[in-house]
Amino acid sequence: MTETTRAWLLSDAPQTRRQARMGALYQGWLTFRANRLAMVGLAILILLVLVAAFAPWIAPQNPYAQNLAERLKPPSAQHWLGTDALGRDILSRLIHGSRVTLFIVGTVALIAPVIGLFVGTVAGFAGGWVDQVLMRITDIFLAFPKLILALAFVAALGPGIGNAVLALAVTSWPPYARLARAETLTIRNADYIAAARLQGAGPLRLLIGHIWPLCVSSLIVRVALDMAGIILSAAGLGFLGLGAQPPMPEWGAMISDGRTYILDFWWVAAMPGMAIFIVSLAFNLLGDGLRDVLDPKGGRE
Amino acid sequence: MSPLLSVRNLRVDFPTRSGMFEAVRGVGFDLGRERLGVVGESGSGKTMAGRAILGLVRPPGKVTAERMELGGESILNLPESRMRRLRGSRISMVMQDPKFSLNPVMTVGRQIMEGYRLHTGESRAAARDKALEMLRAVQIRDPERVFDAYPHEVSGGMGQRIMIAMMLAPDPEILIADEPTSALDVSVRNEVLRILDRLVGARGMGLIFISHDLNLVAQFCDRVLIMYAGRVVEELPARDLHAARHPYTQGLLNSLPRLDRPVERLAVLRRQQGWRDAPPEGAA
Amino acid sequence: MVQPDMTGQPGRGTPPPAGGVPSARAARLRRRARSLGGLVLSLALTLLGLLLVTFVIGRVMPIDPVLKVVGERATQAQYEAARIAMGLDKPLWQQFLLYMGEVLRGDFGRSISTGHPVAQDLRRVFPATVELASLGTLIGVCVGVPLGVVAAARRGGWIDQIARVVALVGYSMPIFWLGLMGLLLFYGILGWVGGPGRQGIIYDGMVPTVTGLILVDSLIAGDWAAFRDAFSHIVLPASLLGYFSLAYISRMTRSFMLEQLSAEYVVTARVKGLSERRVIWGHAFRNILVPLITVIALSFGSLLEGSVLTEIVFSWPGIGQYITKALLAGDMNAVLGGTVVVGTCFVALNLLSDILYRLLDPRAK
Numbered sequence: 001m002t003e004t005t006r007a008w009l010l011s012d013a014p015q016t017r018r019q020a021r022m023g024a025l026y027q028g029w030l031t032f033r034a035n036r037l038a039m040v041g042l043a044i045l046i047l048l049v050l051v052a053a054f055a056p057w058i059a060p061q062n063p064y065a066q067n068l069a070e071r072l073k074p075p076s077a078q079h080w081l082g083t084d085a086l087g088r089d090i091l092s093r094l095i096h097g098s099r100v101t102l103f104i105v106g107t108v109a110l111i112a113p114v115i116g117l118f119v120g121t122v123a124g125f126a127g128g129w130v131d132q133v134l135m136r137i138t139d140i141f142l143a144f145p146k147l148i149l150a151l152a153f154v155a156a157l158g159p160g161i162g163n164a165v166l167a168l169a170v171t172s173w174p175p176y177a178r179l180a181r182a183e184t185l186t187i188r189n190a191d192y193i194a195a196a197r198l199q200g201a202g203p204l205r206l207l208i209g210h211i212w213p214l215c216v217s218s219l220i221v222r223v224a225l226d227m228a229g230i231i232l233s234a235a236g237l238g239f240l241g242l243g244a245q246p247p248m249p250e251w252g253a254m255i256s257d258g259r260t261y262i263l264d265f266w267w268v269a270a271m272p273g274m275a276i277f278i279v280s281l282a283f284n285l286l287g288d289g290l291r292d293v294l295d296p297k298g299g300r301e
Numbered sequence: 302m303s304p305l306l307s308v309r310n311l312r313v314d315f316p317t318r319s320g321m322f323e324a325v326r327g328v329g330f331d332l333g334r335e336r337l338g339v340v341g342e343s344g345s346g347k348t349m350a351g352r353a354i355l356g357l358v359r360p361p362g363k364v365t366a367e368r369m370e371l372g373g374e375s376i377l378n379l380p381e382s383r384m385r386r387l388r389g390s391r392i393s394m395v396m397q398d399p400k401f402s403l404n405p406v407m408t409v410g411r412q413i414m415e416g417y418r419l420h421t422g423e424s425r426a427a428a429r430d431k432a433l434e435m436l437r438a439v440q441i442r443d444p445e446r447v448f449d450a451y452p453h454e455v456s457g458g459m460g461q462r463i464m465i466a467m468m469l470a471p472d473p474e475i476l477i478a479d480e481p482t483s484a485l486d487v488s489v490r491n492e493v494l495r496i497l498d499r500l501v502g503a504r505g506m507g508l509i510f511i512s513h514d515l516n517l518v519a520q521f522c523d524r525v526l527i528m529y530a531g532r533v534v535e536e537l538p539a540r541d542l543h544a545a546r547h548p549y550t551q552g553l554l555n556s557l558p559r560l561d562r563p564v565e566r567l568a569v570l571r572r573q574q575g576w577r578d579a580p581p582e583g584a585a
Numbered sequence: 586m587v588q589p590d591m592t593g594q595p596g597r598g599t600p601p602p603a604g605g606v607p608s609a610r611a612a613r614l615r616r617r618a619r620s621l622g623g624l625v626l627s628l629a630l631t632l633l634g635l636l637l638v639t640f641v642i643g644r645v646m647p648i649d650p651v652l653k654v655v656g657e658r659a660t661q662a663q664y665e666a667a668r669i670a671m672g673l674d675k676p677l678w679q680q681f682l683l684y685m686g687e688v689l690r691g692d693f694g695r696s697i698s699t700g701h702p703v704a705q706d707l708r709r710v711f712p713a714t715v716e717l718a719s720l721g722t723l724i725g726v727c728v729g730v731p732l733g734v735v736a737a738a739r740r741g742g743w744i745d746q747i748a749r750v751v752a753l754v755g756y757s758m759p760i761f762w763l764g765l766m767g768l769l770l771f772y773g774i775l776g777w778v779g780g781p782g783r784q785g786i787i788y789d790g791m792v793p794t795v796t797g798l799i800l801v802d803s804l805i806a807g808d809w810a811a812f813r814d815a816f817s818h819i820v821l822p823a824s825l826l827g828y829f830s831l832a833y834i835s836r837m838t839r840s841f842m843l844e845q846l847s848a849e850y851v852v853t854a855r856v857k858g859l860s861e862r863r864v865i866w867g868h869a870f871r872n873i874l875v876p877l878i879t880v881i882a883l884s885f886g887s888l889l890e891g892s893v894l895t896e897i898v899f900s901w902p903g904i905g906q907y908i909t910k911a912l913l914a915g916d917m918n919a920v921l922g923g924t925v926v927v928g929t930c931f932v933a934l935n936l937l938s939d940i941l942y943r944l945l946d947p948r949a950k
Contacts, residue, residue: 136627136630136634137634139627139634140634140635143631143632143928143931143935144635144638144924144928144931145889145890145927145928145931146890147890147894148890148905148908148923148924149638149924151893151909151912152912153642155912155915155920156642228757229756232757232759232760235761235762236760236761236893236894239759239761239894240893240897240909241913242912255759255761255765258765259765259898262765262768262769262773263768263769263773266769269762269765270766272762273759273763273765273766276759276762277757277758277759277762280756280757280758281753283757284753284756284757285753355856357852357856381861385859385860386858387858388855388856388858389857389859393856396853398849401848401849401850402849402850402852402853403850403853404850404854404871405850405872405947405948406872406946406947407868407871415857415859416858419857419858419859420858451947453947453948464853467857468857
């Protein structure tokens with residue numbers, strides 16, 4: 001970056017709205033960059049996305065190709081992470097599995113906060129009985145043990161990756177709704193909302209134009225911090241056989257496959273577990289860093 | 302008579318990302334059995350100077366001084382265990398807002414007894430008597446009930462009187478009062494001040510009264526230190542305040558409205574770089 | 586975070602009335618009792634919702650409950666008779682009322698896979714889960730709370746760094762995988778602990794059931810060998826759950842403590858000349874006790890749930906394993922019964938922590 005761009009970004013007196021916004025983003029990036037662990041998390045996640053995108057070209061072997069002669073082989077030069085009970089290359093399956101993981105996490109992280117944002121802001125903005133009813137529903141969902149509710153949903157809808165995503169989304173929106181409601185309550189009576197109202201803005205316009213944008217940043221932080229939890233829950237469903245179905249290379253299901261052989265062929269279960277651990281650790285590191293940038297007062301700590 | 306407290310060239314430094322921040326830069330004074338006012342705007346280092354005397358500057362803050370003596374003995378950077386024995390029993394402090402400075406989950410009585418028992422080793426019963434006596438001394442009408450009350454159940458003015466009772470219970474020689482009335486309603490300020498004045502006077506204590514309110518200090522104290530940017534810029538008897546020579550003090554005085562001398566527009570204080578480092582006016 | 590949301594309680598945080606000394610302690614208690622009434626009501630509503638959701642899930646299931654009872658080869662007449670006997674011909678709202686009545690009477694129907702009434706099965710499996718989760722929470726509290734307090738008191742010090750890593754790893758580790766690796770290491774390789782299951786085969790059914798908690802029952806019976814055996818089986822899964830619990834509890838404790846340590850009353854305590862230990866434990870810690878109770882209750886609740894995966898890994902005959910097996914077998918009565926019980930525990934824990942909050946915090950209205 002040239003010195004002039006930098007100066008333009010860091011200017012105390014931005015000339016345009018765009019400059020101010022870009023400047024704020026750049027400041028945030030500088031804060032984020034100073035957090036070395038968060039950068040490590042970001043790097044791992046970028047790597048994950050690249051691996052997922054180019055999986056067929058990176059994977060040394062076909063993740064579905066069975067070779068019973070080569071079954072349960074320990075890590076070696078030919079199979080870096082060993083082979084599973086059907087002689088499939090574990091590394092290749094992990095690489096292809098990153099697509100499944102990203103799909104699940106991405107979809108849940110899109111659906112749940114949107115439901116939560118909608119429910120929470122409507123409840124907080126409307127108040128009265130609407131608030132009462134919506135929050136009571138939220139409480140009911142919160143009272144359910146999340147994983148068991150997800151299990152029941154998947155059982156009702158039938159196992160499969162799509163239903164697993166749906167179940168996770170349905171069980172993880174309530175905290176977002178509470179957060180969005182709390183934010184809405186604090187800004188509902190702000191002067192600029194009153195000003196917008198005086199200018200004739202209707203409730204829908206206030207909600208979409210003024211309240212949603214303000215709730216988004218705290219929701220993003222919360223989502224970033226929840227990503228790891230979503231990965232772990234998804235892997236848990238896979239482990240129980242209720243997520244992605246075989247032969248899809250889902251990491252949780254791979255651990256479940258390896259469980260039978262754990263005492264003699266440890267790598268079959270160990271490798272996918274490491275993958276899950278590294279990715280959710282990366283999300284946690286990233287989430288911590290993002291929180292410092294977007295929410296300096298600190299949400300979790 | 303030797304002073305109760307003698308401080309020379311006190312400095313408090315905090316390392317920050319952009320170099321050392323010098324919160325207090327060479328403050329010196331002697332305190333006898335008197336009421337010494339310390340006046341300055343926020344950020345002038347007056348609170349930090351008070352905390353440095355009590356040894357309450359937490360790392361990474363650093364306290365240095367040429368001399369910091371309590372009754373002739375140095376208390377500069379004493380080991381924490383020895384400093385603890387002085388704190389509360391010989392020097393004490395009353396802070397700004399009783400809403401925050403009283404522990405919300407402990408009854409008033411327990412909080413008063415705690416420090417007293419620690420320093421005197423008295424029995425629970427004796428401590429209870431003392432606490433009730435102190436509550437009466439700060440003119441609380443129903444001490445038995447207040448004794449069992451929690452801090453959120455008492456008003457601000459009452460809270461500050463409780464705070465005074467608590468800090469004076471172990472009979473300290475010096476009390477640092479850091480903006481003790483700023484958080485209170487105007488109506489109860491005078492009452493709290495009167496109680497403070499009476500108790501401090503009757504016990505022959507030294508009082509360091511930290512405030513940003515020049516008029517208040519002029520009425521209430523014997524002697525005034527004016528602080529600016531971590532330094533004492535002027536020191537003078539409270540009754541001579543109107544004759545202050547330092548331009549900062551004059552500026553502060555002129556920026557206050559006066560009923561006896563109305564002006565069209567109040568003067569605005571103009572700060573000068575030179576004040577930061579010039580030697581103090583008046584007797585040092 | 587895998588842990589539940591912190592704000593699960595309704596009606597919190599109303600500021601205390603300002604000014605004046607109120608009459609006495611009695612008045613305080615009376616006011617609290619009245620607000621508890623509203624709380625119980627709102628929790629009853631939540632429980633009702635819980636039943637409604639389980640009922641709906643039960644009806645949505647692509648499994649025909651009648652077919653499960655009468656078998657594939659039943660005639661049409663037999664099928665209809667069973668359908669009417671099960672009340673499935675009635676309108677949905679009547680079915681729900683019937684269902685509610687049964688649940689309130691503690692009747693969850695008969696489990697198809699075990700052949701016993703579900704309530705009887707639950708009485709058997711629930712204590713196993715409670716035993717595991719209690720021990721896990723105990724470990725989490727005994728290690729997590731001091732760790733969090735010390736980490737906050739020595740912020741940035743080496744204990745703080747360790748606490749940070751411990752929590753980060755705890756938040757990122759798949760529990761079932763760590764369990765498998767633990768089994769591999771401590772059972773498979775080192776042989777330090779008992780293997781999967783709750784007891785060794787030779788001790789199975791040897792200890793008379795009193796509480797259903799084998800550790801307690803074997804102590805009551807004075808059977809040391811059985812106690813040792815049960816302990817060697819529970820220690821690994823309980824430590825595992827304890828680790829996740831302590832990751833959460835230590836983080837929350839730390840952040841509560843940091844907030845309190847920057848409060849003015851802490852300076853007051855130091856001005857009084859109190860020792861640092863007394864400032865931290867006697868003043869700051871007392872202020873976090875109440876929120877901490879909520880955290881511990883929530884953590885216990887999440888362990889009841891989190892034990893699903895752990896129980897599978899360790900073949901622990903608890904409620905999590907029971908529900909999962911029933912799910913895979915399409916045994917809907919068992920699934921719903923188990924879900925209702927766990928959900929009720931969640932609600933009860935929330936209620937308990939709220940009651941404690943109102944009783945212990947002098948500022949609670």
